[in-house]
Amino acid sequence: MKVVIDQDRCVGAGQCVLAAPEVFDQREDxxxxxxxxxxxxxxLHDQVREAAQICPALAIELAG
Amino acid sequence: MTEALSSSSQAVSDxxxxxxxxxxxxxxxDPPPELERRLHDxxxxxxxxxxxxxxxxxTRFEDVRALLRDSRVSADTDLPGYPPQAPGVAARRKRAxxxxxxxxxxxxxxxxxxxxxFMVKKVERLRPRIQKxxxxxxxxMLAGPKPADLVQAFALPLPSLVICELLGVPYADxxxxxRLSKVLISREATPQQSLDxxxxxxxxxxxxxxxxxxxxxxxxxxxxATEQVATGTMTADDVxxxxxxxxxxxxxxxxxxxxxxxxxxxxxxxxxxxxRDGDPALIANAVEELLRYLTIVHTGRRRVALEDMEVAGQxxxxxxxxxxxxxxxxxxxxxxxxxxxxxxxRKARHHVAFGYGVHQCLGQPLARVELQVVYSxxxxxxxxxxxxxxxxxxxFKHDMLVYGVHSLPVTW
Numbered sequence: 001m002k003v004v005i006d007q008d009r010c011v012g013a014g015q016c017v018l019a020a021p022e023v024f025d026q027r028e029d030x031x032x033x034x035x036x037x038x039x040x041x042x043x044l045h046d047q048v049r050e051a052a053q054i055c056p057a058l059a060i061e062l063a064g
Numbered sequence: 065m066t067e068a069l070s071s072s073s074q075a076v077s078d079x080x081x082x083x084x085x086x087x088x089x090x091x092x093x094d095p096p097p098e099l100e101r102r103l104h105d106x107x108x109x110x111x112x113x114x115x116x117x118x119x120x121x122x123t124r125f126e127d128v129r130a131l132l133r134d135s136r137v138s139a140d141t142d143l144p145g146y147p148p149q150a151p152g153v154a155a156r157r158k159r160a161x162x163x164x165x166x167x168x169x170x171x172x173x174x175x176x177x178x179x180x181x182f183m184v185k186k187v188e189r190l191r192p193r194i195q196k197x198x199x200x201x202x203x204x205m206l207a208g209p210k211p212a213d214l215v216q217a218f219a220l221p222l223p224s225l226v227i228c229e230l231l232g233v234p235y236a237d238x239x240x241x242x243r244l245s246k247v248l249i250s251r252e253a254t255p256q257q258s259l260d261x262x263x264x265x266x267x268x269x270x271x272x273x274x275x276x277x278x279x280x281x282x283x284x285x286x287x288x289a290t291e292q293v294a295t296g297t298m299t300a301d302d303v304x305x306x307x308x309x310x311x312x313x314x315x316x317x318x319x320x321x322x323x324x325x326x327x328x329x330x331x332x333x334x335x336x337x338x339x340r341d342g343d344p345a346l347i348a349n350a351v352e353e354l355l356r357y358l359t360i361v362h363t364g365r366r367r368v369a370l371e372d373m374e375v376a377g378q379x380x381x382x383x384x385x386x387x388x389x390x391x392x393x394x395x396x397x398x399x400x401x402x403x404x405x406x407x408x409x410r411k412a413r414h415h416v417a418f419g420y421g422v423h424q425c426l427g428q429p430l431a432r433v434e435l436q437v438v439y440s441x442x443x444x445x446x447x448x449x450x451x452x453x454x455x456x457x458x459x460f461k462h463d464m465l466v467y468g469v470h471s472l473p474v475t476w
Contacts, residue, residue, distance in 0.1 A: 011172070011422050012179030014429045019413065031179030031186075054414050056424035058133060 001045055002063040003052075005035050009059040016055055020047035024060075033059060084111040084121065084387070085251075085363045092460050093328055093358060094404060095391045099123065103392045108378040111387065115154070119147040119385025120378065121364070123392035125399035125416070127376035128365075131388050132421035134375060137367040139423055141165040146368040147385035149465055150251040152258030160262050160305040164423060171422065174306065177292065178426060181230065181284050187429040190226070194437045197225055202445050206476075211452035214472040218442070219322035220315070223434060227314030230430075231307060232276065232283025233269075240268060245312045249465045251363070262308070269304035269311075284310070310427070317360065318431050320461070320468025322438050325354045327458065327469060328406060329443070330451055335408050340443040342408075344436070350408035351435045356415035357406045359391035360467040365419050390416045448476045 003023065012031035016024035022044055025034045040048050052060040086096035094100070102109055103123040111121040122131050131137060140146065141157040142165075148154035157165070163174035180186065205217040220242070228235040247253045247261035273289050277300075280286035285307055292298035329336040339350050364387035369380045380386070394415050395403040401410075418425035425431070443449060451458075452473035459470040 011175060011424065011426075012183060013418075013424045013426070014182075014184040015413075015424075017184040018429075018432075026183040026185060027180075028185075029180060030176055031181075031183035032176075050413070056133070056420050057422050 004061040006059045009057045011057045016051035019051035125393040125396035128388040128393035145383035152253035155255030156262045162305045162309040211473045211475040214474045220319045223318035232285040266304045269307040270300045273300040324468045347440045352412040355417040356394045356412045359394045362467040
């Protein structure tokens with residue numbers, strides 16, 4: 001799985017951080033998404049899929 | 065009782081009466097029966113609102129999400145065809161316009177001035193302070209007379225104190241903004257009452273912003289004053305407009321989730337037992353489920369179409385009003401099996417109680433932490449908590465834009 005984020009679309013709702021804290025974080029100065037792991041291990045895939053599904057701004061794309 | 069009388073007389077007297085928002089049925093936690101009927105039989109349909117216009121009503125979970133994330137729809141309350149929530153809201157729409165009623169890029173520019181303040185890490189740092197406030201409020205309530213009004217003793221003071229500290233608004237002035245906030249979220253306020261309330265609140269907040277310019281503190285209004293007003297990017301009045309949105313939203317939503325959530329749990333003792341004994345993961349899950357089950361923002365998210373388009377198989381014309389019913393969507397069996405059942409162990413995080421799309425609630429991480437602290441503390445510290453009046457006699461907020469109870473007599 002490869003995770004791609006779009007920081008321009010992000011609205012800082014924080015849903016991804018709650019769903020998959022090992023993979024997503026928020027920038028200290030403006031709360032916008034940062035990717036901690038663009039190739040997360042398999043045991044995190046469900047959480048990452050949930051993060052992508054609930055992101056209100058469609059700022060997370062998954063490949064593979 | 066009055067509810068039943070008024071809705072039946074409405075049916076026979078005037079076919080031009082507004083159809084939406086609809087009257088609730090017997091269960092105070094369920095969406096109106098007619099709304100559930102549309103979810104099942106007519107998921108996208110026209111509905112007449114207070115001003116006589118007939119916007120499209122979207123009820124299914126996937127349709128609500130599709131609509132709210134569509135960049136061809138606008139949240140701009142000034143555009144022709146936008147379906148205002150109530151006469152009072154329509155009257156003040158040109159005043160106090162903040163990012164909730166703007167489209168990108170203006171919306172994103174304003175929202176990003178605030179996203180750092182509500183991000184998950186930042187809000188987590190407030191958890192010990194929130195826990196302390198919760199414990200003190202419970203101490204005070206237990207030391208006071210029985211029965212107590214849980215709304216005044218607990219549900220309202222907690223979010224009020226928290227949002228005041230965050231924004232830098234003196235809690236001592238709460239009588240003023242509690243009174244004005246009530247008018248601003250009333251469905252029944254007249255245009256004049258609504259205009260007077262917004263002017264008074266903006267004047268109060270503008271004065272506060274001017275003070276912060278001279279003596280900034282460590283709070284959101286001070287930061288907006290020094291970063292935006294002092295540099296000339298925004299006026300004190302613009303910052304006041306953002307401030308009133310945060311102040312009203314910070315009060316009226318969490319307070320209602322605390323009080324109504326407590327009623328719902330007291331009426332579902334098996335679920336209350338799970339919450340009372342729950343670990344942090346179960347509590348967090350219970351918060352999501354209660355947000356879904358109660359969906360207190362119960363008059364729909366409003367939008368207007370920017371162009372001719374098709375959504376959920378429905379042809380929409382430019383300028384058509386659009387209403388996304390989050391409360392119906394959160395009871396869609398396609399997204400939540402056995403949707404009318406309160407089940408604090410179900411997976412519910414995909415609910416749309418905070419809306420969806422770029423306008424999804426900015427303060428949701430704060431609301432979550434407040435509710436997690438409340439639900440994990442209140443019933444553990446007062447295990448005998450119970451209603452001091454029959455459920456049917458509670459004063460539910462049918463008259464407000466945000467659902468809940470006006471007061472909640474409890475004893476222990």
